[in-house]
Amino acid sequence: MSETLSDPRSVLLHASDNVIVAVDSIPPGATVRGITAKARIHKGHKMATAPIAEGAPVLKFGQVIGFASKLIEPGDWVHEQNVAVHDFARDYKFAEGARQELILPVEQQATFQGFRRANGKFGTRNYVAIMTSVNCSATAARFIAKEVERSGILDQFPNVDGVIPLVHGTGCAMDTHGEGYEVLKRTQWGYAANPNMAAVLMVGLGCEAFQIGKWKEAYGIVESDAFRSMVIQDMGGTRKTIEAGVQAVLDMLPLANKSVRETVPASELMLALQCGGSDGYSGITANPALGSAVDLLVKHGGTAILSETPEIYGAEHLLTYRAADKAVGEKLVDLIHWWEDYAARNGGEMNNNPSPGNKAGGLTTILEKSLGAAAKGGTTTLRGVYHYAEPVSAKGFVFMDTPGYDPVAATGQVAGGANVLCFTTGRGSAYGCKPTPSIKLATNTDMFKRMSEDMDINCGDVLDGVSIEQKGQEIFDLILATASGQKTKSEDLGYGDAEFVPWQLGATM
Amino acid sequence: MSETLSDPRSVLLHASDNVIVAVDSIPPGATVRGITAKARIHKGHKMATAPIAEGAPVLKFGQVIGFASKLIEPGDWVHEQNVAVHDFARDYKFAEGARQELILPVEQQATFQGFRRANGKFGTRNYVAIMTSVNCSATAARFIAKEVERSGILDQFPNVDGVIPLVHGTGCAMDTHGEGYEVLKRTQWGYAANPNMAAVLMVGLGCEAFQIGKWKEAYGIVESDAFRSMVIQDMGGTRKTIEAGVQAVLDMLPLANKSVRETVPASELMLALQCGGSDGYSGITANPALGSAVDLLVKHGGTAILSETPEIYGAEHLLTYRAADKAVGEKLVDLIHWWEDYAARNGGEMNNNPSPGNKAGGLTTILEKSLGAAAKGGTTTLRGVYHYAEPVSAKGFVFMDTPGYDPVAATGQVAGGANVLCFTTGRGSAYGCKPTPSIKLATNTDMFKRMSEDMDINCGDVLDGVSIEQKGQEIFDLILATASGQKTKSEDLGYGDAEFVPWQLGATM
Ligand SMILES: [Ca+2]
Ligand SMILES: [Ca+2]
Ligand SMILES: [Ca+2]
Ligand SMILES: [Ca+2]
Ligand SMILES: [Ca+2]
The missing domain is CATH 3.40.50 (Rossmann fold)
Incomplete structure (x- = not known):
């Protein structure tokens, strides 16, 4: 790729962020989003868009990924030399970040066409x-x-x-x-x-x-x-x-x-969040775009389930910080301890620290790495934590303990009650589920084109200037259409008979 | 059932045994197989058919299940009051019972019609x-x-x-x-x-x-x-x-x-041995009958794989005793230790001791209980011990480590190279395999009749006087016919697309 001073691409992952991510390498002196780069910002790395005082939080995905270890100025390269995590990555600050977000009254909520069940819940398929x-x-x-x-x-x-x-x-x-x-x-x-x-x-x-x-x-x-x-x-x-x-x-x-479909508010949607076959774009395109859709769904009264415990390991404080209360946060910490024991019993260990390769690619802290996966959960208060396959009863953003392995993770979420599913993928996943329709979100345009018959939405265009919010709206709209009966690509292909894979724990005797 | 002095049924499990097993309760004074009962022999219990000196072995299934703790006379009830296992159940007497059995020269071996493969092996299906x-x-x-x-x-x-x-x-x-x-x-x-x-x-x-x-x-x-x-x-x-x-x-x-079938000696057969849904008859009908067929197969140069380690646990000395050499025996002992660790890691423990219910039913020692399952392996020298799914290269009787769980156990054996499978069942199994045809042996006539469309052979008639040897010959003949292309019941039904279940070990992350 030839280097040019004009228009290197970048992504602003959340409106409240004080950094942007370089999609193309930004040369010193180049102007991006009105800010002049003071140093080279390599592809995938972060540039400050506002002054950040020493000790002030660095915000990416609308969330804290660390703190300035010295004054950071607009245009500065933001990485290990000026970011530290202090105790933030060790202490569980239970519920300090909990907020009461706006939930639209039911008459203002978006709607879908769903099947009413005897237990008061609503299906999107029959x-x-x-x-x-x-x-x-x-x-x-x-x-x-x-x-x-x-x-x-x-x-x-x-x-x-x-x-x-x-x-x-x-x-x-x-x-x-x-x-x-x-x-x-x-x-x-x-x-x-x-x-x-x-x-x-x-x-x-x-x-x-x-x-x-x-x-x-x-x-x-x-x-x-x-x-x-x-x-x-x-x-x-x-x-x-x-x-x-x-x-x-x-x-x-x-x-x-x-059973016939009737008009139902979006608050009856329970969305399972999945990712598989991640790539370097997952954390800056499809995952934050899905997170934006989740924030919308939560505003409309619905529920979204983040999972895949091994992928948030080491950065669970981000979730305990935004937990609704201490009990919710503590249930998550208990799960984390269970996983440490599970891995040890099986001769392994939990480790989600950014590797040298991750750091070279622009990931500064474990919080930031974890947020690349957790970004698909959006930014709202964590309303509940569930064991694998436990019925989800809370509304809003919740967490369910599952492995990262796609079919096993999704099986737990569907057992929890998910009636729709969104799956981000960089390498190209071949997942589909019955009874829960699964929307596949490509993180990059190349893969979207190559596997167009399997992918529902291309999030790769975020790299070319489509905003995270626009993409989130597009995803939210497709969730509603899918919930109302529109078939996903994986449904057209006929997926779902081989994807019921309950988590196997314990010895097979 | 009305009690009668005439003709209570019994089973002689092996020609060399010095006990028989009561099928019907034998009243004192009744004459069975020419021996007069000196005490009541309850259903499932053992009666001596020959004098057994103090310290001499009690033989059932042609194998040692314990030693007389005092002189036992013909007609005596043989149970805990006159049988002990001493150190036999604790010491691994490696290879002391190894023998060089007669193997028929290839021109005298039975044959089947098989498919020749490039690697020199022969298939029974294509x-x-x-x-x-x-x-x-x-x-x-x-x-x-x-x-x-x-x-x-x-x-x-x-x-x-x-x-x-x-x-x-x-x-x-x-x-x-x-x-x-x-x-x-x-x-x-x-x-x-x-x-x-x-x-x-x-x-x-x-x-x-x-x-x-x-x-x-x-x-x-x-x-x-x-x-x-x-x-x-x-x-x-x-x-x-x-x-x-x-x-x-x-x-x-x-x-x-x-690929077309050609005439192949029985030495090219590798038989997987399975049982599932066992009942009180498994150990006295189908399992010893299958063992008799295995002894025949071994005589004809073939291979038979016993598995299901948890079911021989605690009586592995019976196999180390008849191991071909110390290395073969030690590999089995290593597996046993692995299982103790596996169970402990998963919060369980290994225990195959006869329960009070087992004892009331006539099982005196752990050796005898284990032999009820292991009897399907026959009585010949143990020629090899294999890890799960390891390619089986030895001829004769071998052991492969697997769980007891049917589809997982059979998957390991087929991966080991089994080209035919025999499955004993008391409750009625619904197992069938592709690519390896599976012959289902019912332990009792009631179930055979009830599930006649699933069962290939009724071994329940052993209770009514058909000898173990006759039954063994019938099974051996069906193995050859099946190997030559005759369809089993489970093949007619179409089984085998859902029965490939590799053993899952380790954490799902
Ligand atoms: Ca993932
Ligand atoms: Ca995954
Ligand atoms: Ca991970
Ligand atoms: Ca069994
Ligand atoms: Ca079994």
């Missing part, structure tokens, strides 16, 4: 699921779905989005008093109760550790036109189970088909 | 597999297989058994220097190299931890008409990957179809 207690019934579940699909009968039920097998590899040879079992129990219940489900058939083998009867008891689930269960050993084998399973689905379809 | 490096490419892999199936083109390739997607939930967010990664690497290679595979297409995403390029390098895999790979990010997205994947399969089918 699926019948065939779930399994154990891998041993996975094939039977798949065959039931295949047979229903093959029969063509779904044409008679136009309001039903599909009959989907949600199978998994576990469910037996596990400690029924351990956390692995609890996680599976919650995940299964969360899927069965997700508002995008019209009805569920649960198929088991019979002798597995995950006993359907005990699970029903634990959650007060009763057999109805919206829930049926059967086990292969009682049915007399595979073929008879498939036959009875198909009949059970046929029995449930008429009720499922009665 | 599949084209679509494998995946990571869950992110699972949907693409399934769609490639579905599209090939839908096209009807397989009709032109009658020697090909099918095009099968073998997908899994892991492959990323894992420690690439940890044992979980090594296990996945080996498992994938083992499936790709299984002799039941004619050709393999490996599909990845691109940015995952499990890098196809590194994996190919590790095993010297080169692209050929029998192996192709592609990643979604390089292909330009899902649809283009499916299109290219279908084309790659079409390109591989003609060569795959050239």
Whole structure:
């Protein structure tokens, strides 16, 4: 790329920031956004746009990434030589940054067309699921779905989005008093109760550790036109189970088909936030743009779930600082300690510090690195912290503990109740979910063009001058359209039958 | 059941045994197999059929389950009051029981009709597999297989058994220097190299931890008409990957179809041994009957793999005693120590001792309980011990470390090279495998009748007088027929697309 004094590109990540990020290398003397660079600002690095007094916060993503260790002047290169984190990166300043943000009254909230459920929640899709207690019934579940699909009968039920097998590899040879079992129990219940489900058939083998009867008891689930269960050993084998399973689905379809969309306020949206296959652009295009959409969603009364605990590790103070209260912050700190133990038990360790490569690329502090991922959660007060697959009840911005691994993380969020999902990706993800539609956000234009049939929105144009706020609005608008029934790219492709992957914890015996 | 002095049923589990097992309760004074009972022998309990001097071994399954703690006479009830295990259950008497069994010369070995592979191994099936490096490419892999199936083109390739997607939930967010990664690497290679595979297409995403390029390098895999790979990010997205994947399969089918069956000695069979959904009959019908078939297979030069380490835990001395040499025995002891650590790390513990319920049911010692499961391995010398998914190279009876969990255990054995599988079940299993045909053995007649469409052989008739040896011969004959192409019940039903479940070890990050 040839160097020019005119118009090196830059990104302002949040209106309140006192730094911008160089998209192209900024030579000394060049003028960017009205500020003259006092030194070379390499690609990905930060330039001050306002004076920052010694000890004053450096703001990026609208959040504190460190403090000036000496006076910083407009046009200065902002990096390790003039930024320190002090104790900020060690102390949990619980709830000091909590604010009461404006939530629009319901009559001013944006709306979508959703399906009303008996429990008062609203779906964005209308699926019948065939779930399994154990891998041993996975094939039977798949065959039931295949047979229903093959029969063509779904044409008679136009309001039903599909009959989907949600199978998994576990469910037996596990400690029924351990956390692995609890996680599976919650995940299964969360899927069965997700508002995008019209009805569920649960198929088991019979002798597995995950006993359907005990699970029903634990959650007060009763057999109805919206829930049926059967086990292969009682049915007399595979073929008879498939036959009875198909009949059970046929029995449930008429009720499922009665669901029709109605106008619902955006406060009924629960958005899962994901990223996978990140690149150097994730933190300056798609993630902050998604964060801007989340701030909008929160203003309209909705809920957004940030997750992927390993990626915020070491910078959790940013979240405890903006936690609604001390209890919310402490639940997050407990999770962090659990992860340290989990990694150690498995012979690893937690470490999210910026690497020499990260620093050369312009990331100054662990806070800044973490914010590159956490930016997709926006800037509002943290209203709740949830364990993996725990039902999310708070409105606003919340955190759910999950691994970073995409299908496992998203499975926890959907179990928590997410009815729509946004997924940022730099390298190009091939994720899609049923029952929750997934919007894919490309961090860069090259990948967006290369994988145009998989990507819903290009956030790469942020590098060319589209503002984060404009992009956030575009994402918010697509969330509403998707929630109302517009298909995402991954839905058009047919994704979602292989992406139910509950987190496996504990020994397989 | 009304009590009668005539003909209470019993089982002699091995010709060399000095006890029989009561199938019906034997009243004092009743004569069974020419021996008069001196006390009541409850159902499931043992009666001596020969004098056993104090200190002499009590033999069941042809193996030592303990020693007479006082003189035992024919007709005596044999249980805790007259049996002890002494140090036998604590000391590893390496290789003391090793023997050189008769192996028939190749011209006297039974034969089957198998597919010759380039590496000198022989298959019993002829599949084209679509494998995946990571869950992110699972949907693409399934769609490639579905599209090939839908096209009807397989009709032109009658020697090909099918095009099968073998997908899994892991492959990323894992420690690439940890044992979980090594296990996945080996498992994938083992499936790709299984002799039941004619050709393999490996599909990845691109940015995952499990890098196809590194994996190919590790095993010297080169692209050929029998192996192709592609990643979604390089292909330009899902649809283009499916299109290219279908084309790659079409390109591989003609060569795959050239494989024809030829006459092969039984020594080319590698039999995986499984049990799941055990019941009180497993240890006296199906498992010893399968053990008898294994002894036959070993005599004919073949290989049989016993697994499910948690189920032999505490009685591993029985296997070290019959190990071919000390190194083989020590490898098993190392595995046992690994499992103790694995369970402890995950907050559990290993314990396979007979419970009060087991004892009331007639199981006297941990050796006897373990033998109920291990009996399916027969009685010959242990020729090798393998890690999960490690390629099995020894002939004869071998052990592979796996969990007890059926799909995970069988996946390790098939990765080890198993080209046929026998699965005993009491409650009724719904397992089936691709690429390795799986013969299902019912332990009892009730379940066999109830699940007749899933079960291949009824071993319940052992309770009614069919001898273990007769049953073993019947199983051996079906193994040969199955290996030659006769379909099993689970193949008729279509099992095998959801049963590839690699053992997940280590943290999901
Ligand atoms: Ca990520
Ligand atoms: Ca992720
Ligand atoms: Ca990380
Ligand atoms: Ca078992
Ligand atoms: Ca098992």
